[in-house]
Amino acid sequence: MIYLDxxxxxxxxxLVLESFQKASERFFANPSSIHQFGGESEKLLQKAxxxxxxxxxxxxxxxxxxxxxxxxNNLAIKGVALEHQGRGKHIITTTxxxxxxxxxxxxxxxxxxxxxxxxxxxxxxxxVRDISDAIRDDTILISVMHVNNELGSVQxxxxxxxxxxxxxKLLFHVDHVQGMGKVPLSLADSGIDLCTISGHKIHGLxxxxxxxxxxxxxxxxxxxxxxxxxxxxSGTENLAxxxxxxxxxxxxxxxxxxxxxxxxELQQVLRKRLSKLDGVTINTPENAAPHxxxxxxxxxxPEVIIHTLGDQGIxxxxxxxxxxxxxxxxxxxxxxxxxKDRSASALRISLSYDTTEDEIDTFxxxxxxxINQLKAILE
Amino acid sequence: xxxxxxILIRYGEMALKGKNRKNFIMQLQHNLQQQLKDFPxxxxxxxxxxxxxxxxxxxxxxxxxxCKDVFGIQSLSLAIKVQNDETxxxxxxxxxxxxxxxxxxxxxxxxxxxxKFPIRSQDMNQVLGRHLLTNTTxxxxxxxxxDLELKVEIRNEATxxxxxxxxGPGGLPVGTSGKTLLLLSGGIDSPVAGFLAMKRGxxxxxxxxxxxxxxxxxxxxxxxxxxEKLTHYGHKINVHVVPxxxxxxxxxxxxxxxxxxxxMRRMMLRISxxxxxxxxxxxxTTGESLxxxxxxxxxxxxxxxxxxxxxxxxxxxxxxxxxxxKISKDIETYDISIRPYEDCCTIFVPKSPxxxxxxxxxxxxxxxxxxxxxxxxxxxxxxxxxxTGESDAEREFEDxx
Numbered sequence: 001m002i003y004l005d006x007x008x009x010x011x012x013x014x015l016v017l018e019s020f021q022k023a024s025e026r027f028f029a030n031p032s033s034i035h036q037f038g039g040e041s042e043k044l045l046q047k048a049x050x051x052x053x054x055x056x057x058x059x060x061x062x063x064x065x066x067x068x069x070x071x072x073n074n075l076a077i078k079g080v081a082l083e084h085q086g087r088g089k090h091i092i093t094t095t096x097x098x099x100x101x102x103x104x105x106x107x108x109x110x111x112x113x114x115x116x117x118x119x120x121x122x123x124x125x126x127x128v129r130d131i132s133d134a135i136r137d138d139t140i141l142i143s144v145m146h147v148n149n150e151l152g153s154v155q156x157x158x159x160x161x162x163x164x165x166x167x168x169k170l171l172f173h174v175d176h177v178q179g180m181g182k183v184p185l186s187l188a189d190s191g192i193d194l195c196t197i198s199g200h201k202i203h204g205l206x207x208x209x210x211x212x213x214x215x216x217x218x219x220x221x222x223x224x225x226x227x228x229x230x231x232x233x234s235g236t237e238n239l240a241x242x243x244x245x246x247x248x249x250x251x252x253x254x255x256x257x258x259x260x261x262x263x264x265e266l267q268q269v270l271r272k273r274l275s276k277l278d279g280v281t282i283n284t285p286e287n288a289a290p291h292x293x294x295x296x297x298x299x300x301x302p303e304v305i306i307h308t309l310g311d312q313g314i315x316x317x318x319x320x321x322x323x324x325x326x327x328x329x330x331x332x333x334x335x336x337x338x339x340k341d342r343s344a345s346a347l348r349i350s351l352s353y354d355t356t357e358d359e360i361d362t363f364x365x366x367x368x369x370x371i372n373q374l375k376a377i378l379e
Numbered sequence: 380x381x382x383x384x385x386i387l388i389r390y391g392e393m394a395l396k397g398k399n400r401k402n403f404i405m406q407l408q409h410n411l412q413q414q415l416k417d418f419p420x421x422x423x424x425x426x427x428x429x430x431x432x433x434x435x436x437x438x439x440x441x442x443x444x445x446c447k448d449v450f451g452i453q454s455l456s457l458a459i460k461v462q463n464d465e466t467x468x469x470x471x472x473x474x475x476x477x478x479x480x481x482x483x484x485x486x487x488x489x490x491x492x493x494x495k496f497p498i499r500s501q502d503m504n505q506v507l508g509r510h511l512l513t514n515t516t517x518x519x520x521x522x523x524x525x526d527l528e529l530k531v532e533i534r535n536e537a538t539x540x541x542x543x544x545x546x547g548p549g550g551l552p553v554g555t556s557g558k559t560l561l562l563l564s565g566g567i568d569s570p571v572a573g574f575l576a577m578k579r580g581x582x583x584x585x586x587x588x589x590x591x592x593x594x595x596x597x598x599x600x601x602x603x604x605x606x607e608k609l610t611h612y613g614h615k616i617n618v619h620v621v622p623x624x625x626x627x628x629x630x631x632x633x634x635x636x637x638x639x640x641x642x643m644r645r646m647m648l649r650i651s652x653x654x655x656x657x658x659x660x661x662x663x664t665t666g667e668s669l670x671x672x673x674x675x676x677x678x679x680x681x682x683x684x685x686x687x688x689x690x691x692x693x694x695x696x697x698x699x700x701x702x703x704x705k706i707s708k709d710i711e712t713y714d715i716s717i718r719p720y721e722d723c724c725t726i727f728v729p730k731s732p733x734x735x736x737x738x739x740x741x742x743x744x745x746x747x748x749x750x751x752x753x754x755x756x757x758x759x760x761x762x763x764x765x766x767t768g769e770s771d772a773e774r775e776f777e778d779x780x
Contacts (some may be wrong), residue, residue, distance in 0.1 A: 044776050047773070243779050
């Protein structure tokens with residue numbers, strides 16, 4: 001099997017699985033129970049937070065364990081909007097966000113919030129100037145993703161952070177789900193108040209994630225209850241999940257610098273050879289994240305290519321998995337100003353640290369053959 | 380990219396210790412190496428009158444945090460080493476200023492030891508000051524009370540640029556003043572007493588009297604957790620856990636109720652002295668302070684102390700409770716100490732303990748029974764638990780994380 005859909009999800013690292021299983025077996029007590037066994041679980045949870053904080057260079061109390069990217073994004077966005085609506089009801093985001101951000105904003109619009117959607121350029125990148133210009137007196141939130149999940153475009157979140165810092169009344173959220181382990185981002189002192197991380201995109205398990213919540217940032221919780229996770233996310237902690245997530249985070253951080261370089265090299269190979277393929281247009285800009293390569297094959301239905309490759313055990317995807325079941329046209333590519341032919345025929349190849357050059361070579365040959373065959377049939 | 384590459388360590392009092400000086404410095408180096416074992420690439424180097432921790436890529440602030448708790452250090456500074464070259468020195472000074480936090484005013488102090496360097500100290504102050512002011516905004520020079528004093532030492536081998544001076548804990552390196560046996564009860568005082576002894580360079584072992592089932596496993600764990608906190612300032616601590624139930628019951632059954640507490644303490648000291656003899660420990664340390672509770676009157680101290688001729692160190696004797704609590708919070712033992720478990724001193728509390736016991740009375744009572752068998756049994760049943768700053772559970776956690 002050649003798995004090139006790592007932006008949808010990644011294969012759990014065996015060490016992560018082992019950590020999950022051991023933690024589940026050994027520390028199954030509820031961290032809130034006052035007996036000693038519960039105390040051990042609580043200690044482990046605290047230790048997990050400390051290690052996560054250390055890896056992210058933030059404080060342990062700024063770590064909130066969540067069930068993943070969608071929850072993190074929802075908690076950050078709705079949490080800020082509902083908590084701070086007294087200060088203003090204007091919120092800002094971009095036109096290329098993941099559906100868990102986009103739909104959260106749409107939901108808030110229904111509740112009477114005023115949303116500004118900042119457009120992107122041909123490369124899928126927002127302008128810092130546009131964001132800055134959109135800020136009003138009643139703006140309470142800006143939410144911008146770090147790395148786009150379909151294109152790999154990198155948003156200037158550091159620069160936006162600097163602007164956000166100058167407006168103490170608003171909070172800045174970054175969806176870092178696709179960026180973690182691929183494009184380094186420093187949180188402390190960045191102007192970023194909230195940052196979403198997902199476990200299963202970094203060889204962790206589904207149902208695990210972290211929302212970084214900068215100290216003294218108040219959020220209206222999505223879940224009310226026993227006040228776990230500093231009161232921001234009630235519900236008995238998923239201790240084994242959180243522990244395994246921290247393990248995944250550590251493994252990724254250890255491999256990050258060589259991993260990024262490796263994926264960057266493979267991406268260059270892809271770019272070089274794909275650009276020579278007839279009928280293929282490259283959508284991912286040059287300075288994108290290293291793990292995503294998005295292309296269009298106008299005239300061919302992406303689904304057909306996916307199935308042709310799938311028959312050979314090669315797995316790539318159309319647009320983001322979270323919206324693949326909806327109509328073919330990519331909202332992101334449309335937002336970049338591409339025509340319908342191009343935005344309805346997009347394919348995404350996404351890499352991991354473990355992807356090999358041989359796999360890329362096999363994939364490229366199979367793709368080229370598939371395109372030729374399908375074109376021959378259609379003509 | 381520029382970053383702080385070492386930590387400069389200054390030791391104060393130690394430098395005065397005459398012939399022992401070399402031993403003190405070696406011990407400090409050893410203790411630093413022990414504390415930094417989680418940062419495998421760091422190197423601790425000795426040079427004339429000071430010490431350096433070479434970071435070799437480790438996070439400067441985190442290593443600094445660890446060093447800040449090592450006794451014997453007077454102060455520390457993060458430092459950058461550059462060539463004796465005007466441009467390099469300028470760049471590094473600018474970087475150090477821009478990477479400091481909460482700084483609005485600064486001062487530069489150049490010391491030129493390498494006379495081959497062409498610019499004289501005073502002139503170099505001007506050159507660097509001008510360079511920093513023209514390349515930044517919002518900073519001003521204040522030579523009297525600067526937020527940051529950038530020290531630039533142009534030595535023969537290289538130039539060292541150090542940022543603000545952070546005070547160390549002072550004291551003497553643990554291991555340079557012999558070893559003591561600390562009576563660790565689980566209360567607020569005894570860990571603080573241990574901490575203060577360690578600050579004077581004393582290595583500690585601890586002794587704890589355990590009376591199951593009257594005291595629970597949690598009470599014992601509490602003592603181990605306290606000892607664990609103290610390993611932070613040394614490295615390894617042996618805790619001698621004495622099975623005390625039989626002896627304690629015997630005392631409270633056979634001895635007059637109002638003298639039982641005093642006699643119990645005398646038994647504890649007798650057992651402690653035996654442990655000292657066995658382990659070649661030269662003194663006993665307690666958390667006693669004068670007048671805190673009934674057993675800590677001058678009379679009581681006099682009677683209890685009668686049973687041993689080993690020195691009994693009482694670092695807290697002149698301290699107020701508030702000051703003791705403050706230290707226990709600083710060294711993070713307070714929250715452990717206030718866990719509400721019974722310990723051997725709280726279970727058999729007599730209704731009216733004798734606050735002014737007398738030696739002759741106690742000796743008369745004790746002579747009515749033979750305690751030697753029970754004492755021997757207690758000493759024979761001692762369980763030694765070695766704490767290394769990393770508990771079993773934590774090792775297990777590390778495996779999972």
